[in-house]
Amino acid sequence: MAGTGYGAELLRRQLNDLSRNPPDTFSVGLPDEDNIYEWDIMLMGPESTLYEGGFFKAKLKFPSDFPNMPPEMTFVSEMWHPNVYEGGKVCISILHPPGEDAYNSQESADERWRPILGVEQIIISVISMLSDPNDESPANLDAAVQWRNDLKGFKRRVRQVIQKSQEEG
Secondary structure: OOOOOHHHHHHHHHHHHHHHOOOOOEEEEOOOOOOOOEEEEEEEOOOOOOOOOOEEEEEEEOOOOOOOOOOEEEEOOOOOOOOEOOOOEEOOHHHOOOOOOOOOOOOOHHHOOOOOOOHHHHHHHHHHHHHOOOOOOOOOHHHHHHHHHOHHHHHHHHHHHHHHHHHHO
């Protein structure tokens, strides 16, 4: 599945740009050179956050109708965070389909996916999520409750996750 059309071309361009000018906070690559719709991500835990020092592996899977619909991002490395489901799937507004959500009035359409957004904006949003968890609409209820009620325990759990990510690195 080589991928043809506008979405595939856009992804190739973004991959080339990020490979030529790699950011300090993450790196990208393809696990299969013939599939532009699945990317490997290595995210460095942001400085001055609980996740500093971590090396977190993730996958970005793009739908065939990208850029009209958002990709899905899933941590492969263990992650303990209110906005990451137990299976690793990231839950943030920018990765939600475009338009209003009848079930979530807190989230406006301009916070959700828009075709003008690119891979770099997605990853920057995930880095921001690590820095500032949103416990108002958690994907991982246990992590959100611990974040709110037992910050010391939450920090201890995150340190274990970071240590594991360094060993797997």
